[in-house]
Amino acid sequence: MSKSRPTYSPLYLDKTGKRHLIVSDTAEIPAEALADGVTPDMFDERWTIAGHSKAIPGTERGAVADHEFRSMNHLLIALRRRLGEEKMGFRLYAVGAEGFLWEVRTAAVVVGMGGGEVQLNQVGSQARRVFCNHCRTITEGVTTNIVECAGCGANLFVRDHFSRRLNAFAGFQVDAEEPGDIPEIEEIYR
C-alpha cells in the first residue's frame, strides 16, 4: 500500500478539546465510525446530511445541538463560515465517504487547524474520486481498477496515490503505449 493512501481509525472524543462538532455525510451518524464507548451524544453538536429538501438548518452556535443539511455543499458552506468564527480549543470530527472527509479537512486546514484538531474516519462506500493526470478532470464514484475518464475518455488506471490537495486518487492512461491494450476491468472499490 502506498504511503500517500490515508488510513483511518474509529473516532474518539479528544478530551483535551473544549468544544466538539461531528459532521457526517449520512442522515444518522454511523455507530461503527466511533470508537468503543463513544456515542454521538457525547459531541456538543452533530451536523448530518439528510439529503432532502425539508432540511432547514439554523447554524447559530450552541442554539441547537443537531442540524440537518440538504447536501454536502450545503453543510460545507455552513462549516466554512463556522470555522472562520471559531476560537482555539475547538475539535472537528468527520465521518463518511473519503471525498467528504477531505473536503472537511481542507476547510479546517484553510483556517489553520492542525492534525491533532481534526479526526476523520471513512465509512460506507470505498468508491474513489479519480483525477485524470492528462486532462485534469475528476471522475466521481469509481469502483473499478480502470475507468473511462469523464473528461477526455482515456482509460485510466486508478492508482493508490491519493492527493490530499486535490482530494482524489491519481489516474493515468493504461493503454498509452498500445492503444486498446486494456487489462481486465475489475470492481474492487465498493
Add this chain to the structure above:
Amino acid sequence: MIRHDPLMLRVSRIESLSPTLRRIILKSADNEPLPVAGPGAHLSLTLASPKKVYRNSYSVVSFSGDHYELIVRRVEDSRGGSAFVHENLKEGDLLPSTVPLNLFPIQVGSRKRLLIGGGIGVTPLLSFAKVLQENGDRFEMHQFVREDEKAVFENLVQGVGSKNIHIHTRRPKEGEIQALLEEQPLGTSIYMCGPDGLMAAVDEAAETLGWPENHVHREVFGAAGGKPFKAKLAKSGCELEVGENQSLLEAIEEAGVPINSLCRGGACGACMTSLLEGDPEHRDHFLNNEEKDSGKLIMPCVSRAKSAQLVLDI
C-alpha cells in the same frame, strides 16, 4: 558561499538603551557576506574576558544583510557574560561567533500568531514582529515590562510600525492570560519568551483551553546558576567543581573535555549527556517527563544537581 563556525564579527556600534540594556551592532570582520539570520535565530558569542571565556547565546533582533542587531540585558546574577558585554565590550572589538542558528522559527500554516514576551524576552519576538508586519501576516503582541522601562520598550517596538503591539507595565493579572487566549481564533499559534512564571502561566492557560501543544512555541533563556556541586566525569577521569554562577556545561568546557552544545538554553538537545549517578535538577525543555524521571540523562547547559555530586558518562 556557505560559512562555518567560527564566524568573525566586529562590534560596529554599541548603544546604551537604558542602564541595563545595550544594543550591539555586529558586522563581518573580514568583509565576507554574513549568513542570513531568520526571525528567531540566535548567535552564540565567545566572550573572552580577562578572567574567563564565556559562551553566551543572544537572539538576533534584526538582520539587514551587512549586520546583526543584538540587545543584551545586564542581569544581576549574571554568570559573567552579560556583565562583560556591559562593562568591557568596546566598538571595534572582534568576537568569534557561531553562524546563526534557529531553534525558534516561525512555523508556516498559522492563521494568526500571538506573541507574548516578558522583559528582555522581547528580543526574538521583535524579530518576528518585524517580519510578520512586513509580510502583512496577522499577529498580536503583548509585552510585559517594568514601569521604569516603558519608554525603552515603546521605542523598541515603534520601529515595527504595528498597532497590534501592546506594552503592559506590570505582570499579567489573575486570569488575564486565560482571557487573552480564550478569544484567539482557530489557527492561532503562540510564540513566547520571558520569565519562567510568565511562560508557565501561558502554558497552563493554553492547556486549560484545549490548545494543542504544537500551537505553543517557546524560547528559553539559559537558566542562571544555583547551589555549587561536584561533577565527576567517568570516562575522562576528572572531577569538577561547578560554581554557583557557572553552568555544568561551562565547567566541562573549562576542564577541556569535548562536549557538543548549540542553544545553551536547554532547548536543542545537543549537549545531552548520560548520567551514571546522582540526583539531577532538570531545568531543560528538551527531555520529556519520562526521560527526566529516569535520571539517566541530563542537559548540562541548564540543569544542575540536587545531590552533592553527579557522575557523567563522558
